[in-house]
Amino acid sequence: MIPQVLIELIAQFLLLSILSIGGANAIIPEMHRRAVDVQHWMTDADFAQLFALSQAAPGPNVLIVSLIGWKVAGLVGGIVAMVAMSGPSSVLTYAVAHAWERFRDAPWRIAIQQGLAPVTVGLILASGYVLTRTADHSWVAYALTGVTLLLGLVTSLHPLWFLAVAAVIGAFGWV
Amino acid sequence: MIASQSSVTTSALFFGFLKIGLSGFGGVMPFARRMIVDERRWLSELEFLDVLSLSQFLPGPNIVNVSVIIGRRFCGVAGSLAACTGLLLMPLVIVLALATLYAHVAQVEAVRGALSGVSASASGLILATALKLARPLRQNAWQVGICVVAFVGIALLRAPLLWVLAVLCPLSIAIAWWRRR
Numbered sequence: 138m139i140p141q142v143l144i145e146l147i148a149q150f151l152l153l154s155i156l157s158i159g160g161a162n163a164i165i166p167e168m169h170r171r172a173v174d175v176q177h178w179m180t181d182a183d184f185a186q187l188f189a190l191s192q193a194a195p196g197p198n199v200l201i202v203s204l205i206g207w208k209v210a211g212l213v214g215g216i217v218a219m220v221a222m223s224g225p226s227s228v229l230t231y232a233v234a235h236a237w238e239r240f241r242d243a244p245w246r247i248a249i250q251q252g253l254a255p256v257t258v259g260l261i262l263a264s265g266y267v268l269t270r271t272a273d274h275s276w277v278a279y280a281l282t283g284v285t286l287l288l289g290l291v292t293s294l295h296p297l298w299f300l301a302v303a304a305v306i307g308a309f310g311w312v
Numbered sequence: 313m314i315a316s317q318s319s320v321t322t323s324a325l326f327f328g329f330l331k332i333g334l335s336g337f338g339g340v341m342p343f344a345r346r347m348i349v350d351e352r353r354w355l356s357e358l359e360f361l362d363v364l365s366l367s368q369f370l371p372g373p374n375i376v377n378v379s380v381i382i383g384r385r386f387c388g389v390a391g392s393l394a395a396c397t398g399l400l401l402m403p404l405v406i407v408l409a410l411a412t413l414y415a416h417v418a419q420v421e422a423v424r425g426a427l428s429g430v431s432a433s434a435s436g437l438i439l440a441t442a443l444k445l446a447r448p449l450r451q452n453a454w455q456v457g458i459c460v461v462a463f464v465g466i467a468l469l470r471a472p473l474l475w476v477l478a479v480l481c482p483l484s485i486a487i488a489w490w491r492r493r
Binding site for chain 1 (some may be wrong): 320331333335336337340362365366367368369370371372373374375376377380381384385389392396399400402403404406408410411412414418421422423424425426427428429430431432433434435436437438439440441442443444446447448452455456457458459460461462463466467470472473474476477480481484485486487488489492
Protein backbone atom coordinates (compact mmCIF):
# COMPACT_ATOMS: atom_id res chain seq x y z
CA MET A 138 0.00 0.00 0.00
CA ILE A 139 1.46 3.34 -1.06
CA PRO A 140 1.03 6.07 1.58
CA GLN A 141 -1.44 8.82 0.67
CA VAL A 142 1.15 11.56 1.05
CA LEU A 143 3.43 9.87 -1.51
CA ILE A 144 0.59 9.71 -4.04
CA GLU A 145 -0.12 13.38 -3.39
CA LEU A 146 3.55 14.22 -3.89
CA ILE A 147 3.76 12.31 -7.18
CA ALA A 148 0.57 13.92 -8.50
CA GLN A 149 1.84 17.42 -7.66
CA PHE A 150 5.15 16.99 -9.44
CA LEU A 151 3.74 15.15 -12.48
CA LEU A 152 1.61 18.26 -13.07
CA LEU A 153 4.41 20.71 -12.28
CA SER A 154 6.66 18.88 -14.76
CA ILE A 155 4.31 19.86 -17.61
CA LEU A 156 3.82 23.41 -16.26
CA SER A 157 7.52 24.17 -15.79
CA ILE A 158 8.03 26.26 -18.90
CA GLY A 159 11.31 28.09 -18.24
CA GLY A 160 12.74 25.31 -16.10
CA ALA A 161 12.94 24.64 -12.39
CA ASN A 162 13.60 28.27 -11.45
CA ALA A 163 10.29 29.32 -12.99
CA ILE A 164 8.11 27.13 -10.73
CA ILE A 165 9.52 28.10 -7.34
CA PRO A 166 6.50 30.32 -6.50
CA GLU A 167 4.10 27.52 -7.46
CA MET A 168 6.04 24.94 -5.40
CA HIS A 169 5.99 27.37 -2.47
CA ARG A 170 2.26 28.01 -2.90
CA ARG A 171 1.46 24.29 -2.99
CA ALA A 172 3.88 23.09 -0.29
CA VAL A 173 3.32 25.91 2.22
CA ASP A 174 -0.10 27.45 1.56
CA VAL A 175 -2.20 24.63 0.06
CA GLN A 176 -0.81 21.33 1.42
CA HIS A 177 0.74 22.73 4.64
CA TRP A 178 3.69 20.38 4.22
CA MET A 179 6.13 22.93 5.68
CA THR A 180 6.57 26.48 6.96
CA ASP A 181 7.98 29.46 5.12
CA ALA A 182 11.25 29.04 7.04
CA ASP A 183 11.49 25.32 6.09
CA PHE A 184 11.04 26.22 2.43
CA ALA A 185 13.79 28.85 2.58
CA GLN A 186 16.18 26.39 4.27
CA LEU A 187 15.48 23.67 1.67
CA PHE A 188 16.07 26.17 -1.12
CA ALA A 189 19.41 27.11 0.46
CA LEU A 190 20.40 23.42 0.80
CA SER A 191 19.59 22.82 -2.87
CA GLN A 192 21.83 25.75 -3.82
CA ALA A 193 24.65 24.55 -1.57
CA ALA A 194 24.80 21.12 -3.25
CA PRO A 195 26.41 20.50 -6.63
CA GLY A 196 24.07 19.81 -9.52
CA PRO A 197 21.16 21.28 -11.45
CA ASN A 198 18.82 23.72 -9.68
CA VAL A 199 15.92 21.25 -10.00
CA LEU A 200 17.29 19.57 -6.82
CA ILE A 201 14.92 21.69 -4.70
CA VAL A 202 12.22 19.28 -5.94
CA SER A 203 13.85 16.25 -4.33
CA LEU A 204 14.35 18.18 -1.08
CA ILE A 205 10.64 19.00 -0.92
CA GLY A 206 9.95 15.29 -1.52
CA TRP A 207 12.43 14.39 1.22
CA LYS A 208 10.83 16.79 3.71
CA VAL A 209 7.39 15.31 3.01
CA ALA A 210 8.17 11.59 2.72
CA GLY A 211 11.85 10.90 3.46
CA LEU A 212 14.39 9.39 1.06
CA VAL A 213 11.73 7.63 -1.02
CA GLY A 214 9.89 10.94 -1.30
CA GLY A 215 13.05 12.65 -2.51
CA ILE A 216 13.58 10.11 -5.27
CA VAL A 217 9.97 9.84 -6.49
CA ALA A 218 9.56 13.64 -6.53
CA MET A 219 12.55 13.95 -8.85
CA VAL A 220 11.35 11.13 -11.12
CA ALA A 221 7.84 12.62 -11.28
CA MET A 222 9.26 16.08 -12.03
CA SER A 223 11.48 14.80 -14.88
CA GLY A 224 9.17 12.17 -16.38
CA PRO A 225 6.36 13.89 -18.33
CA SER A 226 8.52 16.77 -19.59
CA SER A 227 11.24 14.37 -20.75
CA VAL A 228 8.74 12.24 -22.67
CA LEU A 229 7.40 15.39 -24.33
CA THR A 230 10.91 16.62 -25.14
CA TYR A 231 11.83 13.25 -26.61
CA ALA A 232 8.72 13.28 -28.77
CA VAL A 233 9.08 16.80 -30.22
CA ALA A 234 12.89 17.04 -30.57
CA HIS A 235 12.79 15.68 -34.09
CA ALA A 236 10.01 17.96 -35.34
CA TRP A 237 11.74 20.98 -33.79
CA GLU A 238 14.88 20.35 -35.84
CA ARG A 239 12.85 19.87 -39.01
CA PHE A 240 10.89 23.12 -38.66
CA ARG A 241 13.86 25.29 -37.69
CA ASP A 242 12.72 28.33 -39.70
CA ALA A 243 8.96 27.82 -39.66
CA PRO A 244 7.07 31.03 -38.72
CA TRP A 245 4.94 29.24 -36.13
CA ARG A 246 8.04 27.97 -34.38
CA ILE A 247 9.44 31.50 -34.19
CA ALA A 248 6.08 32.83 -32.92
CA ILE A 249 5.96 30.19 -30.17
CA GLN A 250 9.51 31.03 -29.13
CA GLN A 251 8.91 34.79 -29.07
CA GLY A 252 5.60 34.33 -27.29
CA LEU A 253 6.89 32.10 -24.53
CA ALA A 254 10.09 34.06 -23.81
CA PRO A 255 8.44 36.96 -21.91
CA VAL A 256 6.23 34.53 -19.93
CA THR A 257 9.25 32.57 -18.70
CA VAL A 258 11.16 35.74 -17.81
CA GLY A 259 8.15 36.99 -15.80
CA LEU A 260 7.98 33.63 -13.97
CA ILE A 261 11.68 33.66 -13.05
CA LEU A 262 11.40 37.28 -11.84
CA ALA A 263 8.47 36.16 -9.70
CA SER A 264 10.62 33.35 -8.29
CA GLY A 265 13.28 35.84 -7.22
CA TYR A 266 10.64 38.03 -5.60
CA VAL A 267 8.88 35.20 -3.75
CA LEU A 268 12.20 33.76 -2.54
CA THR A 269 13.31 37.17 -1.28
CA ARG A 270 10.03 37.62 0.59
CA THR A 271 10.28 34.08 2.01
CA ALA A 272 13.95 34.08 2.94
CA ASP A 273 14.78 37.64 3.98
CA HIS A 274 13.78 38.78 7.46
CA SER A 275 16.45 41.35 8.28
CA TRP A 276 18.07 44.33 6.61
CA VAL A 277 21.30 42.32 6.37
CA ALA A 278 19.46 39.63 4.40
CA TYR A 279 17.94 42.21 2.04
CA ALA A 280 21.39 43.78 1.65
CA LEU A 281 22.88 40.37 0.76
CA THR A 282 20.17 39.82 -1.85
CA GLY A 283 20.71 43.31 -3.27
CA VAL A 284 24.51 43.11 -3.38
CA THR A 285 24.40 39.65 -5.00
CA LEU A 286 21.89 40.93 -7.56
CA LEU A 287 24.10 43.91 -8.47
CA LEU A 288 27.36 41.96 -8.59
CA GLY A 289 25.64 39.15 -10.52
CA LEU A 290 24.59 41.69 -13.15
CA VAL A 291 27.83 43.62 -13.55
CA THR A 292 30.55 41.01 -12.90
CA SER A 293 31.15 37.48 -14.16
CA LEU A 294 32.32 36.16 -10.78
CA HIS A 295 31.48 32.50 -10.12
CA PRO A 296 28.15 32.34 -8.20
CA LEU A 297 29.74 30.05 -5.63
CA TRP A 298 31.75 33.01 -4.28
CA PHE A 299 28.57 34.92 -3.42
CA LEU A 300 27.03 31.89 -1.71
CA ALA A 301 30.21 31.13 0.24
CA VAL A 302 30.59 34.68 1.55
CA ALA A 303 26.89 34.81 2.41
CA ALA A 304 27.16 31.48 4.28
CA VAL A 305 30.03 32.82 6.40
CA ILE A 306 28.17 36.05 7.19
CA GLY A 307 25.13 33.94 8.11
CA ALA A 308 27.13 31.51 10.27
CA PHE A 309 28.23 34.43 12.44
CA GLY A 310 24.55 35.09 13.11
CA TRP A 311 24.37 38.40 11.28
CA VAL A 312 21.58 37.59 8.80
CA MET B 313 35.43 17.11 -36.10
CA ILE B 314 31.95 16.85 -34.60
CA ALA B 315 30.93 13.38 -33.43
CA SER B 316 28.98 11.37 -36.00
CA GLN B 317 25.63 9.74 -35.25
CA SER B 318 26.97 6.36 -34.16
CA SER B 319 30.22 7.29 -32.45
CA VAL B 320 28.83 8.13 -28.98
CA THR B 321 27.81 5.14 -26.85
CA THR B 322 25.28 4.96 -24.02
CA SER B 323 28.04 4.55 -21.46
CA ALA B 324 29.85 7.63 -22.84
CA LEU B 325 26.55 9.53 -22.47
CA PHE B 326 26.04 8.25 -18.92
CA PHE B 327 29.52 9.17 -17.72
CA GLY B 328 29.62 12.44 -19.67
CA PHE B 329 26.42 13.67 -18.03
CA LEU B 330 27.54 12.26 -14.67
CA LYS B 331 30.45 14.68 -14.88
CA ILE B 332 28.17 17.57 -15.89
CA GLY B 333 25.87 16.84 -12.93
CA LEU B 334 28.72 17.14 -10.48
CA SER B 335 30.39 20.16 -12.01
CA GLY B 336 28.24 23.12 -11.08
CA PHE B 337 26.46 24.70 -8.16
CA GLY B 338 22.98 26.17 -8.58
CA GLY B 339 22.82 25.33 -12.27
CA VAL B 340 25.22 23.43 -14.51
CA MET B 341 24.49 24.79 -18.00
CA PRO B 342 27.84 26.61 -18.57
CA PHE B 343 29.70 23.41 -17.66
CA ALA B 344 27.43 21.37 -19.94
CA ARG B 345 28.28 23.63 -22.88
CA ARG B 346 32.00 23.39 -22.21
CA MET B 347 32.00 19.60 -22.03
CA ILE B 348 29.59 18.90 -24.89
CA VAL B 349 31.02 21.45 -27.35
CA ASP B 350 34.66 22.04 -26.40
CA GLU B 351 35.84 18.83 -24.76
CA ARG B 352 33.91 15.90 -26.24
CA ARG B 353 32.80 17.64 -29.46
CA TRP B 354 29.44 15.87 -29.42
CA LEU B 355 27.79 18.98 -30.93
CA SER B 356 28.92 22.15 -32.67
CA GLU B 357 28.36 25.51 -30.95
CA LEU B 358 25.31 26.19 -33.17
CA GLU B 359 23.84 22.75 -32.63
CA PHE B 360 24.19 23.21 -28.89
CA LEU B 361 22.44 26.60 -29.01
CA ASP B 362 19.60 24.98 -30.94
CA VAL B 363 19.28 22.19 -28.36
CA LEU B 364 19.41 24.77 -25.58
CA SER B 365 16.66 26.96 -27.06
CA LEU B 366 14.37 23.94 -27.45
CA SER B 367 15.14 22.84 -23.88
CA GLN B 368 14.32 26.27 -22.50
CA PHE B 369 11.02 26.62 -24.25
CA LEU B 370 9.71 23.13 -23.48
CA PRO B 371 8.50 22.42 -19.93
CA GLY B 372 10.86 20.55 -17.62
CA PRO B 373 14.24 21.25 -16.05
CA ASN B 374 16.35 22.72 -18.89
CA ILE B 375 19.44 20.59 -18.37
CA VAL B 376 17.33 17.41 -18.10
CA ASN B 377 15.80 18.28 -21.48
CA VAL B 378 19.29 18.83 -22.92
CA SER B 379 20.31 15.36 -21.72
CA VAL B 380 17.17 13.80 -23.24
CA ILE B 381 17.70 15.46 -26.65
CA ILE B 382 21.43 14.65 -26.86
CA GLY B 383 20.90 11.09 -25.61
CA ARG B 384 18.17 10.57 -28.18
CA ARG B 385 20.33 11.95 -30.99
CA PHE B 386 23.07 9.35 -30.50
CA CYS B 387 21.38 6.30 -28.95
CA GLY B 388 17.59 6.75 -28.98
CA VAL B 389 15.56 5.89 -25.88
CA ALA B 390 18.49 4.09 -24.23
CA GLY B 391 20.68 7.14 -24.81
CA SER B 392 18.14 9.52 -23.26
CA LEU B 393 17.73 7.28 -20.23
CA ALA B 394 21.50 6.89 -19.82
CA ALA B 395 22.17 10.64 -20.13
CA CYS B 396 19.33 11.66 -17.83
CA THR B 397 20.19 9.05 -15.17
CA GLY B 398 23.87 10.01 -15.33
CA LEU B 399 22.98 13.66 -14.89
CA LEU B 400 20.70 13.27 -11.86
CA LEU B 401 22.14 10.27 -10.02
CA MET B 402 25.04 11.77 -8.07
CA PRO B 403 23.46 15.18 -7.34
CA LEU B 404 20.41 13.35 -5.98
CA VAL B 405 22.56 11.12 -3.74
CA ILE B 406 24.58 14.09 -2.50
CA VAL B 407 21.64 16.42 -1.83
CA LEU B 408 19.70 13.70 0.02
CA ALA B 409 22.81 12.88 2.08
CA LEU B 410 23.18 16.60 2.84
CA ALA B 411 19.53 16.80 3.84
CA THR B 412 19.88 13.80 6.18
CA LEU B 413 22.98 15.35 7.71
CA TYR B 414 21.20 18.68 7.99
CA ALA B 415 18.32 17.07 9.89
CA HIS B 416 20.82 16.22 12.65
CA VAL B 417 22.41 19.67 12.88
CA ALA B 418 19.38 21.85 12.07
CA GLN B 419 19.26 23.12 15.63
CA VAL B 420 22.82 24.45 15.54
CA GLU B 421 22.56 28.23 15.35
CA ALA B 422 25.54 28.67 13.00
CA VAL B 423 24.14 26.12 10.51
CA ARG B 424 20.72 27.79 10.35
CA GLY B 425 22.45 31.14 10.01
CA ALA B 426 24.69 29.96 7.18
CA LEU B 427 21.68 28.63 5.27
CA SER B 428 19.80 31.90 5.81
CA GLY B 429 22.78 33.70 4.30
CA VAL B 430 22.87 31.31 1.34
CA SER B 431 19.16 31.65 0.61
CA ALA B 432 19.32 35.47 0.75
CA SER B 433 22.23 35.50 -1.66
CA ALA B 434 20.78 32.82 -3.96
CA SER B 435 17.54 34.83 -4.24
CA GLY B 436 19.68 37.69 -5.57
CA LEU B 437 21.29 35.33 -8.10
CA ILE B 438 17.89 34.27 -9.43
CA LEU B 439 16.82 37.93 -9.75
CA ALA B 440 20.05 38.68 -11.63
CA THR B 441 19.41 35.73 -13.99
CA ALA B 442 15.89 36.97 -14.67
CA LEU B 443 17.04 40.54 -15.38
CA LYS B 444 19.73 39.27 -17.78
CA LEU B 445 17.12 37.21 -19.62
CA ALA B 446 14.83 40.27 -19.70
CA ARG B 447 17.33 42.50 -21.55
CA PRO B 448 16.52 41.33 -25.11
CA LEU B 449 12.77 41.77 -24.43
CA ARG B 450 13.07 45.56 -24.09
CA GLN B 451 12.85 46.05 -27.86
CA ASN B 452 9.22 44.88 -27.90
CA ALA B 453 6.75 46.73 -25.67
CA TRP B 454 4.25 43.86 -25.85
CA GLN B 455 6.85 41.42 -24.53
CA VAL B 456 7.57 43.70 -21.60
CA GLY B 457 3.82 43.86 -20.96
CA ILE B 458 3.42 40.06 -20.94
CA CYS B 459 6.43 39.74 -18.65
CA VAL B 460 4.93 42.25 -16.18
CA VAL B 461 1.52 40.53 -16.21
CA ALA B 462 3.15 37.13 -15.54
CA PHE B 463 5.13 38.63 -12.65
CA VAL B 464 2.10 40.35 -11.09
CA GLY B 465 -0.07 37.24 -11.45
CA ILE B 466 2.42 34.86 -9.84
CA ALA B 467 4.38 37.05 -7.41
CA LEU B 468 1.80 39.56 -6.17
CA LEU B 469 -1.61 37.91 -6.72
CA ARG B 470 -0.19 34.39 -6.04
CA ALA B 471 -2.51 33.00 -8.73
CA PRO B 472 -2.15 29.28 -9.58
CA LEU B 473 0.49 28.74 -12.29
CA LEU B 474 -1.91 26.66 -14.39
CA TRP B 475 -4.33 29.60 -14.80
CA VAL B 476 -1.59 32.11 -15.53
CA LEU B 477 -0.09 29.88 -18.22
CA ALA B 478 -3.48 28.96 -19.70
CA VAL B 479 -4.24 32.66 -20.25
CA LEU B 480 -0.83 34.13 -21.04
CA CYS B 481 0.76 31.50 -23.30
CA PRO B 482 -1.93 31.48 -26.02
CA LEU B 483 -2.28 35.28 -25.79
CA SER B 484 1.45 35.90 -26.04
CA ILE B 485 1.96 33.44 -28.92
CA ALA B 486 -1.01 35.01 -30.75
CA ILE B 487 0.53 38.49 -30.41
CA ALA B 488 3.89 37.17 -31.64
CA TRP B 489 2.17 35.52 -34.61
CA TRP B 490 0.18 38.64 -35.45
CA ARG B 491 3.26 40.90 -35.28
CA ARG B 492 5.58 38.60 -37.23
CA ARG B 493 7.42 40.06 -40.19
